[in-house]
Amino acid sequence: xxxxxxxxxxxxxxxxxxxxxxxxxxxxxxxxxxxxxxxxxxxxxxxxxxxxxxxxxxxxxxxxxxxxxxxxxxxxxxxxxxxxxxxxxxxxxxxxxxxxxxxxxxxxxxxxxxxxxxxxxxxxxxxxxxxxxxxxxxxxxxxxxxxxxxxxxxxxxxxxxxxxxxxxxxxxxxxxxxxxxxxxxxxxxxxxxxxxxxxxxxxxxxxxxxxxxxxxxxxxxxxxxxxxxxxxxxxxxxxxxxxxxxxxxxxxxxxxxxxxxxxxxxxxxxxxxxxxxxxxxxxxxxxxxxxxxxxxxxxxxxxxxxxxxxxxxxxxxxxxxxxxxxxxxxxxxxxxxxxxxxxxxxxxxxxxxxxxxxxxxxxxxxxxxxxxxxxxxxxxxxxxxxxxxxxxxxxxxxxxxxxxxxxxxxxxxxxxxxxxxxxxxxxxxxxxxxxxxxxxxxxxxxxxxxxx
Ligand SMILES: Cc1ncc(COP(=O)(O)O)c(C=O)c1O
Numbered sequence: 001x002x003x004x005x006x007x008x009x010x011x012x013x014x015x016x017x018x019x020x021x022x023x024x025x026x027x028x029x030x031x032x033x034x035x036x037x038x039x040x041x042x043x044x045x046x047x048x049x050x051x052x053x054x055x056x057x058x059x060x061x062x063x064x065x066x067x068x069x070x071x072x073x074x075x076x077x078x079x080x081x082x083x084x085x086x087x088x089x090x091x092x093x094x095x096x097x098x099x100x101x102x103x104x105x106x107x108x109x110x111x112x113x114x115x116x117x118x119x120x121x122x123x124x125x126x127x128x129x130x131x132x133x134x135x136x137x138x139x140x141x142x143x144x145x146x147x148x149x150x151x152x153x154x155x156x157x158x159x160x161x162x163x164x165x166x167x168x169x170x171x172x173x174x175x176x177x178x179x180x181x182x183x184x185x186x187x188x189x190x191x192x193x194x195x196x197x198x199x200x201x202x203x204x205x206x207x208x209x210x211x212x213x214x215x216x217x218x219x220x221x222x223x224x225x226x227x228x229x230x231x232x233x234x235x236x237x238x239x240x241x242x243x244x245x246x247x248x249x250x251x252x253x254x255x256x257x258x259x260x261x262x263x264x265x266x267x268x269x270x271x272x273x274x275x276x277x278x279x280x281x282x283x284x285x286x287x288x289x290x291x292x293x294x295x296x297x298x299x300x301x302x303x304x305x306x307x308x309x310x311x312x313x314x315x316x317x318x319x320x321x322x323x324x325x326x327x328x329x330x331x332x333x334x335x336x337x338x339x340x341x342x343x344x345x346x347x348x349x350x351x352x353x354x355x356x357x358x359x360x361x362x363x364x365x366x367x368x369x370x371x372x373x374x375x376x377x378x379x380x381x382x383x384x385x386x387x388x389x390x391x392x393x394x395x396x397x398x399x400x401x402x403x404x405x406x407x408x409x410x411x412x413x414x415x416x417x418x419x420x421x422x423x424x425x426x427x428x429x430x431x432x433x434x435x436x437x438x439x440x441x442x443x444x445x446x447x448x449x450x451x452x
Contacts, residue, residue, distance in 0.1 A: 004065070006058035007269035010049055011262060015040040024259070043262050052077065052260040053253040062269045066233065069272055070201050070219075071211045073238035074245040076252055078218075078231070079264040082195040083115040085218035085234035088251035089191055090119040092216070092244050095251075096189070097160045099243060107151065108163035110381070111141035113193060114421040116163065117414045121390035121427055128159060135381050136305070136315070137343060138438070139169045139422050145178035152186045161189035166209065167196040169420035170344055171306025171313045173207070180213025189240070192217040198233070199224040199310060199350070202275060202283050215240040221268055224310055226352055228267040279351075286310075286351040293358050297365050305344065312347040312361075320371025333364040339419050342441065343378050379441050382434035384425045388450075393427035397451040403439045406431045409449035417442035 003009045021028040024044040031039040043049060050057035059077065067075035078084040090106075097104045107128045108116065120127050130151055132141045148162065162183050166174035176192060183190040192209040194200070198219035201208035209217045215237050221227035234252065236244045287309040294312055298304050305313040316326045327340035330347075339346040347361070387410055388396075398412030409431050414423040424438045425431065431447070439447065 002061065005269050005273045006061045007262070008266045008273075010058050011041045011043065011266050014043060014046075014049075038263055041263055041266060044259060049262070052079070052265070053249040053256065055249070059265065062265075062272070066268070066272050067235070069275060070208065070233070070235055071206070071238075072235035073240065074236040074248060076234045076236075076248055077260075077265055077268050078234060078252065078256070079260040080232075080256055081222070081230050082193065082218035082220040082232045083113075084252060084256055085232055086113070086115045086193065087119045087122075087255040088234055088248065089216050089218065090116070090123050090125065091251045091254055092247055093161050093189070093191065094123050094125070095247055096241060096243060100160075102160040103157055105157060105159040106161050106163055107148075107155070107159040107188075109141040109143055109165050111139055111165050111168055111422050112163060113165065113195070114414055114416050114423060116165075116193065117390070117423050117426050118394075121394040124389065124391040127390065127426075128155065130162075131381065131383060137170065137341075137378055138381055138417070138424055139341075139344075139420050140172050141165070141168070142172060143174060143179070145175055145182045148179055149182045149185070152182065152188065158186060159188055161191050161215070163191045163193070165193040165195075167194075167200075167306075167308045167311075169196065169339060169422070170346060171196075171308035171311035173197070173200075173307055176207075176209045176212040176214060184213070189215040191215060194218060195220040195232070196223055196308070196311075199283065202280055203287070203309065204284065210235045210237055213237075216244060221271065223348070224350055225271050226267075226274075226350070227271050228261075228264045230261065231264045231268045231271075233268075282351045286349070286353070289355070289358055290349055293362055296362055300365060300368075301370060302365070310349050312349065314345045314347075315343060316345060317343065317374040317376070319368075320373060321368075322374060326368075329368060330361075330364050333360075333367060335361050335364045341417065342376075379437040380434060382425060382432070382438050384429040384432050384435050386426075386428045387430055388428040390427045393450055398448050399451055400446050400448050403431075403436060403445055403447050406439075406447050406449060407433065407436060409447075410452075412448045412450045415439060415444060415447050417444065 027039045029040040045051045050059040105126045110129045180190050192214040194209045194217040198221050219233045221231040222229045302319050303315045305315050322342045323340040323345040326345045327337045338348040393412050414426045425435045
C-alpha cells in the first residue's frame with residue numbers, strides 16, 4: 001500500500017537509520033545548536049529523497065495527493081513561499097504568450113504583491129492596471145465581473161491573462177467564479193494570488209480559486225494552514241493549457257534554490273495527510289467561534305472590514321485609534337497582530353488558535369477605552385503615469401533620494417509599504433503629488449529613482 005505521508009516517512013526512517021551522513025547539510029543531523037530537535041529530519045536531496053522540480057518519487061507522490069485534495073490538475077510544492085510560485089506562474093504565462101503569438105500584456109488588480117510587480121519587470125510584461133471604482137486603501141482592489149468585462153471590452157489589445165489578488169491582505173474575497181466567466185468570454189486566462197486563501201479549499205462549498213475556474217493560483221500554506229513558514233503551492237487547473245503542467249517544474253526551478261528545505265516539504269506532506277473530516281469540522285467550528293468574536297468586537301463599536309473567515313480586520317479610527325495605535329494597545333495585552341497601518345489592523349487566526357486565545361482577544365478588546373473619533377482619511381489611491389517599461393526602469397542607473405526631492409522623478413523600483421508589500425507606485429512611473437502624499441502618509445522617507 002502507498003504511504004500517505006511519503007516525505008515524512010522517508011525522513012523518519014532515515015533519522016532512525018543512524019547513517020553516516022556523508023552529504024550536506026553540515027550539521028549532519030546532530031547540530032550542536034539545534035535546540036528544537038529538528039536537524040535529524042533536515043536532509044538534502046539524497047538517494048531516495050527525490051528531487052524537487054525533477055520529481056518522480058516521494059515528492060511527486062505527495063504533490064499528487066495534494067493536487068487531488070485541492071482539486072488541481074497539478075500541484076507543485078514551494079519551500080520559498082508564494083513568491084516563488086508567482087514568479088513561476090508568470091514565466092509560464094510568458095511561455096504561453098510566446099507559443100500562441102500573444103502580446104506579453106497582463107491585466108492586474110493594482111493591489112498586487114511586490115513579487116508580482118518584480119516578476120513582471122524581470123519578464124518584461126506590460127501590465128495594464130485594474131483600479132477599483134472606489135477603494136479604502138492601496139491594499140484593496142475590489143473588481144467586479146462587470147467592471148472586468150467593461151475593462152476588457154475597452155482594451156485595444158487583449159491581455160493574455162488577468163491577475164487578481166484574492167483574498168487581499170485586509171480579508172476581501174473577490175468573485176473568482178464571476179471573474180473567471182468573464183475571462184473565458186474574452187478568451188484570456190485567469191491567474192489568482194491566493195496566498196492568503198489556502199484554507200478556502202476546506203470550507204463548505206470549497207470556495208478555493210482552483211475550484212472556481214482560475215487557470216493557476218498560488219497558495220501560501222504557511223499563512224493559514226499548519227505548515228512551516230515558506231511552505232506554499234503552485235496549483236494548475238485541470239482545464240488550463242497543458243503546457244503549464246508540462247513546463248511547471250522548470251518554471252519553478254528557474255527561480256528556486258537548489259537546496260529546498262525538507263522540513264518544509266515534510267510539513268506540507270503531514271498537513272495534507274491530516275486534512276480529514278475532523279479537520280473540516282474543526283475549521284468550520286472555528287469560523288463560527290471567530291464570527292462570534294467579530295460580532296462582539298462590532299458590538300462594542302469597532303468597525304469590521306472584509307468577508308474572510310479567518311481574518312478579523314478592523315478600521316478603528318471611528319473608535320479613536322489609528323490601526324497602529326490599536327495594534328500597540330493589543331500588544332500591551334499580549335495579543336500580536338499580523339498587520340497594522342494608519343487605517344487598519346489585521347488579526348489572522350486559524351483553527352490552531354485555542355478557545356483561550358479567542359477569549360484573551362475578547363478581553364483585550366473589552367479593556368480598550370473608546371476615544372474621540374479620528375477624522376483623517378487615507379489619501380486617494382494614486383494613479384501615476386508610466387513613462388518607461390518596468391523592466392527598463394528596474395535595470396536603469398538609479399539612486400536613492402529623499403521623497404521630499406522626488407516630485408517628477410521616475411521610480412526605478414516599486415515603492416511599497418511593508419508589510420503588506422503592496423506598491424504605491426511601480427518602476428517606470430512618475431512620482432506625482434498623489435504618490436508623494438501616499439508615501440508621506442505611509443511613512444516612506446526615501447525612494448529609488450532613475451538617473452536621467
Ligand atoms: C497577497 C500576497 N501575495 C503573495 C505573498 C507572498 O507570499 P510568501 O510570503 O508565501 O512568499 C504575500 C505575502 O505576504 C501576500 O500577502
